[in-house]
Amino acid sequence: MADTLAETENTIDRRMPSEEVASEPVSAISARALRKVYKASGGQPAKEALKGIDLDIPRGSIFGLLGPNGAGKSTFINILAGLVIKTSGSASIWGFDTDVNPRSARASIGVVPQELNIDPFFTPAEALEMQAGLYGVPKSERRTMEILEAMGLDDKAHAYARTLSGGMRRRLLVAKAMVHNPPVLILDEPTAGVDIELRKQLWDYVQELHAQGTTIVLTTHYLEEAQSLCDQIAIINHGEVVACEPTQTLLSRISEKRLIVRAASPLDQIPASLEDMKVTLRPDGSLDIQYNPVEVSAMSILAQLSAEGLEIADISTEESDLEDVFLQLTSGAHGAGN
Template sequence: MEQQAIEVKGLRKVYAGSKKQESKEAIKGLDLSIPAGSIFGLLGPNGAGKSTLINILAGLVKKTEGQVVIWGFDQDVNPRQSRAAIGVMPQEINMDPFFTPRAALETQAGLYGVPKSERWTDEILELVGLSDKAEAHARGLSGGMKRRLLLAKALVHKPQILVLDEPTAGVDIELRAMLWRNVRKLNEQGMTIILTTHYLEEAEEMCDEIAIINHGKLIVRDTTAKLLGRMDRKTLVVEPRATPSAEIRLPEGVTQETRSGGRLAFSYSRAQTGPEDILLALRDAGIEIRDFATEQPGLEEVFVSLTSNQ
């Protein structure tokens, strides 16, 4: 059987209410498994329960009921081992402004009980591109460098699982590219990556599998390719050599629009027709084609379709 990095069964989290506020059930009987060695996307709208789930996995929030197994260690039976198996790069920047990156990593390693002989501080600093800032105070680092330091801190104990919570929020293109290169390198070395992000094009490009949760419930979990395949509509975009003068007799269900530069876009259902039928109709109308391309819905369209009715 495929080894699971994380297994969650019947997970519930209820935040107690007060005189001014009712209790809130943030996670409602969630069952979820994440394969070892994968890059796994955990997606959902704001308030879906993603942060609560991550904080439970990291041992920062106590669950109400259910079972959480991390790298084979039951969180209730072996809490120290389960926490040691996971590293979290948080969304919020939280660090001592007077620590240097080197001191921050050494302190973090000490908190995890990593012996000095087993620490890899210099390698981590090199990995995240902070070697030349190793002795600079954190308060003097740019926002992007602080993000790199958050990633570095999550790696000090060499976790089997790395959770990236909105890692590229507000960062520049260069840092984003560097982050994804490092993530792929860590994954190739065997580390399981869990990614939460609102940049759905990143999840589409990076993730092997994706789970979408909403209102504390699992909506869908599947491979990225199969999720994208759920959307039936595609578009054929054609650049004609000249403006069409004859009427195009399109197959049933195909819609047409004109785009900039005189390009023609034909939207169709893959279950009903194919691009070859549209191209045949264009040929019959005497339209010569300079170029053409197909477009299909991305993860954003799938995400909206699955969460909008929840």
């Protein structure tokens, strides 16, 4: 089995297509009409987790895959990993169809799952060595200690996994996913339970891998992470792709801004001139004014307040972030799948 996997590994071309050869973007992952229906069981009706989604993840990108709990993200990832059998449609990884070339497709990705599924009786070093062996990585090419050091686990290399903290176990999962140097790395909630310092260390290493040509696919509930790291984002809701755009394009969907105005003396009511606008009086007596800069300028709002004799002590503006876009696209939704 190891020899077969090793042969499969050697057939994978990790190089980015040259600009001269590639006439169109080549996808690291591609899905067409991908559908998954979980059969009815235990008195529960059948659930359509994926509703025929089409999705292309560009090679060399850091791609965010977002959605509320139960939207279908994990189902999509598990189909790619070969853990869930799709109902219909097709999927390919690094050009390998998951039905036609399943071994090559699976050898092309490393998946970091949400669940902490590690053997408590193996040390981190043993776990990585075993994983590398399963993928047919020759001993001379294994990077066990290098990966453990990058994950901040080198001092725990020979400790039983059961003695590791939750954050350490999650980092061990990331390490296991990288032993065969896959061209695509899928991180499913990788920073859940990881403290701030170690989270930064993880992202530094992920960005280093990305700089070397690895395609990164990230699911996370930390939307600020997705906004700062990802160059393209897809949002899945109710088993459907409701948005798939470059991050900045996605953010531009909401043009609304917020103007925070603090008067010289705290206010106890909203000025009459702003009664037709979206205005909230904050507990500290400042005004939170939501406005569309296409329809009205911040200067005109301030002029209205000045005309009422309001003495302004301080102003600040806030633009929409990914959380605003996410809530707009998924509000009131309860997912159908995993």
